Amino acid sequence: MRIAVSRLSPLLACLGLLVAWQLAAMLLHTDSFPTAWQAILTVPDVLGDRESLLNILDSIRRMVIGLTLAMLVSIPLGLMMGRSARVAAFFNPLLMMVYPVPKAALMPVIMLWLGVGDASKTLVIFLGVSLPVIYHSFQGAKAVEEKMLWSGAAMGLSAVQRMFRIVLPAALPEILTGCRTGLVLALITMVTSEMIARQSGAGNILFNAMDMAQYDTVFAMIIIIGALGIVLDAAFDKLRWRLVAWAEPRQDILLGAS
């Protein structure tokens, strides 16, 4: 029974939010705040529209490319920083400068150089995702037990082999935590970049609808983007759990016993 409740609780929370929204909208009763039900009814309209759907798929494509590129660069960089004090000393000041800058604030400059197309938006997503992935990879690599590496060295693993076959798997739980944060940040920067460089994408649909006072569509888009975030995050967490089950306490067993 308790397991059933805990499984259902996210769903109940969503439902509660929608009910609160519905009641608030009914009470306020203004055009700019449609009820939850109206917004939900608009979702199929948005997704059914060929152009809107292509725009949303465009957004997802940019997000996936930006995220993948960021992971390909940030994971090796973070791992090297974690294992070499010299590499860390070189990149740390650079990252410290970039860290507090909102990546969307770079958008105007990037648009100036790369235009309003895919390149600019992908680059902003790349920048937005990189820092948490670098940071977590760095922490993960730094925490690898020296003696685990020594054990590998005694077996005959070279420095490069130790990097790939000991540091990488040992740091994987931490790396994937960074990637999960990165995934959510990718979604956020994706929408932000499309709001600034308004040419295509989910963020563009949202703001176009806003300009044309189609508030149902505005809220439907918010629901779609939110749902996308929840689904991607849950899927990634499932993948993460499969990859690093060895590092997690066996919760399913504990729950089953209680």
Next chain:
Amino acid sequence: MQVVSLRPEIGAETGKVSGQTRAPAMIDIESVSQRFEVSGRKSHLALSDINLSVADGAFVSILGPSGCGKSTLLYIVGGFVSPTEGVAKVKGNVITGPGPDRGPVFQEFALFPWKTVLGNVMYGLRQQGVKRAEAEAQSRRLIEMVGLKGYENFYPKELSGGMKQRVAIARTLAYHPSVLLMDEPFGALDAHTRTRLQNDLLNIWERDRKTVLFVTHSVDEAVFLSDKVVVMTRSPGRIKEIVDIDLPRPRRRAELLLDARYQKYVVDIERLIDDGRDDVVQP
């Protein structure tokens, strides 16, 4: 009574084995000193002028108070740390780095947590290029030997400390090192588990008589296991005395604890270590 009268003979025999100092040594440590940078200008002398020779097949313990550099000495033989002065040799070759001829077992276990018990034990063999089926068969035998049959597919996270150390020992034995380097391997275990692992280690060792260099701060453990006990002084670590342990093998704990010679070794060595402590107090 008869057992007691037999002992000197057996003792003499083991004495002969451990007394073969002329035979080519497995490990030679020659004038090794180790200095660590502490902060800026300060440096700390961890080991001072260590000379030690370990015969092939000997079980040698390095005993001393914490901070005497005994683990550092082991790491130098492992090739994980290079000495500031002097050289360490294995089979006459100067040690320049880690190698599969010297297998470490650490107090922290240092297992690969993403590998199962079987995966951990197989790791070294696979690295040496042994075919999967052969490596697996050998590893399964070793896992059985250390008493973990049935746990092959468990992850380290699911094992107790004692079981983890059994896996670590099997993992190191798997790639057939000539020397086992054990760094306080039972230091993190409770007394009961510790005793059981000591017994099991002796049983395994008596089968193939690998050279063992065993770091510990427990006098009982050192006397129980070893042919020789190297007693070190507090920092800077120097060799204070090397005590030959002339006790018959195979050793049985229950008999040994009642044996006056065992007790005398323990008391004598404890006294040696206490003297070392006084050395520090006197400027």
